[in-house]
Amino acid sequence: MSQEPVSAVALTHQAIRSRESEPARARELLCAALAEDREYEPAWRWLAEVVTDDAERRFCLERAYRLTTDPATDRALKALRRVEGRPPAEVGHLVEPPRPGATARPRTSRFGPRRWVAVGLAALVLSGAVGVWSASGGEGGEPVHVALVAGLTGPGAVNSAHVERSLRMRLDEVNDAGGVQGHPVELLVYDDADRPDKARGIAEEIVREGRVLFVVGHGTSDTALAAAPVYRAAGIPAITPTASSPRITDHNDWYFRSMFGNRTQSDFLAVYAARVLGARTAAIAYADDESGQSAHEGFVTSFGAFGTVTAELPISDASLDGTVDALTRQDPAAPIVLAADEAHGAEVVERLREAGVTAPILGTASMGTQAFHDTLLAAERERGRPGLFTADLFLGTPLAPDSLSGPALVWAKDFEQRYGERPLWPAATARQALNVGLHAMRTGGLDYGRNRTDDRRRIRDALLSLKDKKNSFPALLGPLYFNPTGSAQMSVSFVTSDGTRLVSAPVQLTIYEPPSDEALRKGLANGTVVAVADRYLTRRxxxxxxxxxxxxxxxxxxxxxxxxxxxxxxxxxxxxxxxxxxxxxxxxxxxxxxxxxxxxxxxxxxxxxxxxxxxxxxxxxxxxxxxxxxxxxxxxxxxxxxxxxxxxxxxxxxxxxxxxxxxxxxxxxxxxxxxxxxxxxxxxxxxxxxxxxxxxLGDALATGAAxxxxxxxxxxxxxxxxDVVPFLVKNLLPLILLIGVTYLSLFFKANDGAAPVSMGVTAILSTAVLLNNVTSQLPSVSYTVALEWGYYAFIFLAATCVLIAMLRKRLVSKGHTDAERTLTRTARIAYPAYVLAIVLTYVVAFT
Missing domain, CATH: 2.70.170.10 (Neurotransmitter-gated ion-channel ligand-binding domain)
Structure with missing residues (x-):
């Protein structure tokens, strides 16, 4: 029999098989698997199952979640949100060591034992105060700054407003959780009004201020191109969530894009027109700006591999009539591609349909929003002709609203609850831009203020390291990593209208990353894989x-x-x-x-x-x-x-x-x-x-990120x-009676010490029995459930009553009657206050 190969996968399978019978052996095998491949997510997830310490479990879950965004892992982490993660000893060598601190020569202490006790008590009080302050949201580090630059008052003001809201919502979550490495993150917002001259001026202002670690923006290709040289010269990383021109990130390793660029979008539009719609000819109308021109250039190049572009027409206020007239004279079956903003795109669509043009219309992501679709629906209602403008409409977008993942669905719902409207796709790509920047801050080994130039470089280097699927960041719309030109490697989704909203088109395309040369040859031969430009696409x-x-x-x-x-x-x-x-x-x-x-x-x-x-x-x-x-x-x-x-x-x-x-x-x-x-x-x-x-997965021919x-x-x-109320009535009534009986023990005379002690001990034993009965319906778990803390609190209270009864009797026997009366009054007041505090704690925590 051949020996099972030693790999992270094989070792993990061995651990799974032995985890019930030999948990220690399973733990050893999982640690060995991680030594083979520290990025193997299943090994971290299974190690979280076999460790018994909550701190170690949280550490393993954090590593697993960093590698794969899994809702089950997220729920497990939320359950351990009050636990500080600590790596298991066996994988300690896989964790980056802390930086060395300054050391001081030991000095002989002049403190005596009493002073050391006093210092220890003071330190305990101080640490408790710091803990309470931290738990209540206190932040110990100096704030760090991130800039948002968008056209808040420009033509894209609606999209920019969604971008800003999304970033503020995310930073509220981050800061409520303690910030980044203990540093609160503050957002500095700049409005470039979608004007290139103003964008460059703002970029220079950001450089002069010197506060920002990275920039989210700019919103358009023209403004991003204007600002890019400034950020590059100053060594400030920037991530645009919406600007699609490839010239922004080409030959600039300081600028990144958290969505696809126009090269990718053009490839998808060309293949969709040729292979899904079956077209041999197509026309394109494009806005006379950087985004439209680069989309036009890319589409002409990409579609040239499948057919002929019969018309290339600019869209502007001055040329609109001529462009629409020229499009009406094209082949009535040939698709029309529009690379324009929402306003011009909607006007072109309406005028073409009213002129009787029924050809399929493909739009770029700038038109792939619900806001654009709502404009067309309103025009249809005004004319009383449903489907006039929205039929045969296929729009590219990074975010199809009907195919949101679990985390994205929760985010969209939270966004709607907070702001009263569903998020547009720029809100999602902006969140991705911010999150990947924060991820680079966490993993880049920053000094946070001591050398901001180095910190920015470390952030840039951390972003560059996200270079393939295996080394990706688990973002909102899926694993996020950048292609060699700085764009997020992601597919273009196509949405169409169902008469009410935008939904996924019945046929989609996706980027094909061949697992082997043989698989690629077979896919190209049978037509399931399409080669376009420097990438491969397949039908989904x-x-x-x-x-x-x-x-x-x-x-x-x-x-x-x-x-x-x-x-x-x-x-x-x-x-x-x-x-x-x-x-x-x-x-x-x-x-x-x-x-x-x-x-x-x-x-x-x-x-x-x-x-x-x-x-x-x-x-x-x-x-x-x-x-x-x-x-x-x-x-x-x-x-x-x-x-x-x-x-x-x-x-x-x-x-x-x-x-x-x-x-x-x-x-x-x-x-x-x-x-x-x-x-x-x-x-x-x-x-x-x-x-x-x-x-x-054992494929010896599989290579790279695919x-x-x-x-x-x-x-x-x-x-x-x-249903908590019936449960509590049924299970807590005996405990409530024990609380009352134990409280009565404080009203016995001090000389009758035996009775209160007996009552307290009986209450402790009875509580243990009650607790066992209540938790017997649960499976065997390694953590303390919420109700157990209440029972433990009462056991502590009953034990305190026993100690008080013994202390009262001793004080009376020594003749300290005043002290005994003070102790008794204090205990009779503190007892119900303690019970009320426990009840209020549960009310606050679970209602």
Whole structure:
């Protein structure tokens, strides 16, 4: 038998097999796996499962989450938010050592023992005060500064407002959590009004002020190009969230882009027009600015590999009539590409459609916003002709609203709750720009003020290190890393109109990173891979997915299982492999969809409806028990096709419903989905995410950043909360009686010391029994749940009453009656105050 190869993957598999029988051996194997590859996320995640110390567990979870943005890891980290991470001793050598500090020669102390006790007590009080101050949001470090430069009063003011809101929202979260390395982060906002001359002046002002560590901005290609030489000369890193011209980042390793650039966008538009729409000719109309011109140049070059660009027309106020007239004379079936801002783009679309042009229209990301779509919808309503302007419209965007991942969906909801409107895509790319800059600050080894020039260089170097998927940053829209010219390596999503909102087009393209030369040759030969410019693209099937929950029941908190009954429908074009799905968290590993209740295919569009009723499982967290909220998930993904081939997005029928409707049963509209006694269904949400591993998975031919396998996963998540009031009434009534009885022990005479002592000891023992009964319904956990702290607090209180009874008797026997009366009065007042403080603490923490 061949020996199993020694690799991080193999060692991790060995650890998983032995973790139940030999936990110490599993821990040793996982540490060995990390010694082989410290960036192997599954090893960190499994090590977090086998360590027994919460501080070590948090450290491992932080490392895992830094490598892969996983909602389950995020929830586990939130449960340990009050714990300071500490690396397990076995992986201490993988952690960057601290910088050496100044050392001083030892001196002989002149303090006696009493003075040392006094100093120790003072230090204890001081450290406690510092701890309370820190817990209440105090920040010890000097503030550090990040600049935002955007056209807050320019033509793109709406987008810029979303960018600023997104950054302020994120920095509030960062500073509430203690800032970056203990330093609060302050945002300095500058308005360049989308004017290049003003942009350069602001860049020079930022350099003169000398406070900023990095810049988020500018908002347009023209303003970013004007400011780029200034930042480069001063050594200040900048990250633009919205400017798409490749000339901004070309030959400038101080400027980065947190979205795709126009070269990538042009490649996607060309392949979409040629291979998805089947066009041999196309026309392009472009704005007469840097963004429009670079998009025009890129599209002409990219489409030249597939056909002919028959018209290249500028868009401006002066040329608009001539441009529209020329476009109406083009081949009526040939697609028209528009590279313009929202206002000009909307006017061109309206005038073309009113002139009878029915050709498909493709738009760049500058038009791929809900605001642009709303403008066209308003024009349709005004004319009373639905679909006149929005039909056959395909818009590129970094953010398709129906395919948000779990974290992005939460962010979008929080943004809407805070600002009263859904975020536009620039808000998402701006958050990515800020987050990747903060990530560079955390990982770059900064001095924070002692040498700002070096700190900026370290941030730049940390950004440059994000060079492939394996060395990526887990950002809002997926793994973020930069291509050699400084743009985020990400695909362009295409959205179209459903008459109400923008939704993902049924066919998408994605960047293809070949795992091997043989796979690339085969893909090019069979047409599944398309070569364009210096990249490869492949077609991705989009499956509009809907889940209508019927019932959730039979929750077993000890083994983390539950029963879910639901309808599932899939809508797609293309072959039926899209409906070959597996439920990755089903109790039965072979659970299948079975025969569809409905199966309709018309004009290449398929609709399939299924009903699924079975048991599923999830990892529950009981740290807040009995105030805990649990997530009952149903996770599905394709059995054979990866995320490059098929992606599951939320169907418009789900998007059109209100969140309250998600909790109504699909089989009985008068009933809700919850059939779990003593639990309440609070919310349901549906989202997609990409899961997988960047490891080679044993493929000896896999090379570079393209290794690993990733799948599109669709999640239905029901959040349930325990019905706390009946639970507390049932389980805390005996404890309340014990609290009252123990309080009575303080009213006995001091000479009757035996009775209060007996009452206190009995209360302690009874409380231990009650606690065991309450927690017996929980699985074996290695942490203290919320309710246990209340019981421990009472045990401490009862033990204190015993000590007070003994002390009172001794004081009386020694003749210190005044001291005994003072102690008694103090205890009788402090007892209810202590109980009230504990109750208030629970109220504040869990309501």
């Amino acid at each position: 099937q989009v499956v509009a997915t809907g889940i209508n929950l019927n019932e959730v029941r039979d929750l077993d908190s000890r083994d983390g299982t539950y029963f879910v009954d639901f309808f599932l429908w899939l809508k797609y074009t293309g072959d039926h492999v899209a409906s070959d799905v597996t439920f990755v968290n089903a109790v039965k590993p072979d659970l299948k969809l079975g025969t569809p209740l409905r199966d309709v295919t018309e004009d290449g569009h398929t609709y399939r409806l299924y009903r699924v009723a079975d048991r599923f499982k999830n990892s529950f967290d009981f740290r807040s028990f009995p105030f805990d909220r649990q997530h009952l998930d149903v996770l599905l993904q394709n059995r054979t096709r990866t995320a490059d081939q098929v992606v599951y997005v939320t169907d418009k029928e789900i998007l059109n419903q209100s969140p309250e409707d998600y909790l109504r049963s699909g089989t009985n509209a008068e009933a809700d989905i919850n059939a779990i006694p003593n639990w309440q269904a609070e919310s349901a949400r549906f989202f997609q995410r990409t899961v997988g591993s960047s490891d080679a 290794t690993g396998v990733y799948y599109s996963q669709y999640t239905a998540e029901v959040q349930v909360a325990r």
